[in-house]
């Protein structure tokens with residue numbers, strides 16, 4: 001730990017690979033498992049995560065932006081399908097097609113522009129279409145989708161590889177929205193397949209996989225569950241945790257009199273308390289909203305965070321440790337197998353996704369392979 005004075009973030013690629021196999025195993029026969037690696041694989045490092053998934057047989061990767069796709073293409077060549085979830089930048093269609101990236105198109109205008117590129121060039125230019133099945137975010141609305149279905153010349157000129165939609169409430173299995181979106185998507189899929197046989201259908205994110213086989217279609221698109229976030233709200237997490245974050249302690253002190261701790265003097269501690277100030281604060285993704293509620297972990301036990309989280313440091317009450325434990329203590333874990341991303345997210349009033357994608361860049365990163 002002494003070598004990692006800015007903190008040590010360990011990312012377990014074996015656990016990510018195991019999570020991939022676990023999810024792939026849950027899929028209906030004939031459905032294949034892709035992987036969402038947007039936002040630098042949810043903050044864990046696309047360059048390291050993609051080969052670990054590739055080694056398990058994953059060939060369908062989903063990214064958010066064209067630049068993420070270009071980077072993935074230049075690192076991993078032509079053997080993988082790369083789908084861009086947020087479309088194509090206007091004017092960048094040719095670049096995107098040349099790189100063999102598959103944009104997810106969700107307006108008629110985007111689709112027409114893309115097809116023009118296909119017609120002008122000899123490029124294969126595969127694309128994906130996205131319908132809004134009820135989430136009301138990105139996607140073709142029902143009227144726009146019907147217009148596309150009616151435009152036979154447009155459909156014939158296009159090379160549509162996949163039809164996607166995204167679930168709004170998949171982490172709540174009982175939510176009626178799931179059934180509604182499922183039937184809307186099924187209907188859209190059948191219509192498009194009637195005109196363009198062979199296109200692949202994709203609906204399920206991580207949580208969608210747990211809704212049952214009807215939701216799996218041809219390709220699943222899990223992201224968060226690969227990285228250890230619990231896919232089903234309120235149920236024991238079936239996924240393996242993938243990250244451990246250790247912060248070095250930069251000061252330990254005995255506070256002899258009752259004192260308030262940190263900015264705003266928001267929290268009082270009694271005289272005789274032992275405090276440890278650890279290197280790592282909200283600039284490193286330790287969310288300020290955890291202040292006064294969050295936990296650290298050492299010697300197999302939780303330790304309360306005290307006062308507000310600062311930009312570069314966080315203070316813990318280590319009075320609960322024995323003298324020897326306290327004296328030998330050099331670091332505090334703030335994410336590990338016991339203190340999970342979901343628990344930390346709870347203290348910060350957010351979701352595990354945001355905890356992962358906020359992890360800072362000052363930590364030393366270690367990738368564990370076995």
Ligand SMILES: *Cc1c(COP(=O)(O)O)cnc(C)c1O
Nearest residue numbers: 036085166205206221222223224
């Ligand atoms: C991010 C994203 C996913 C992955 O979702 P998880 O909940 O992380 O599994 C799948 N599909 C789309 C369209 C997304 O934007």
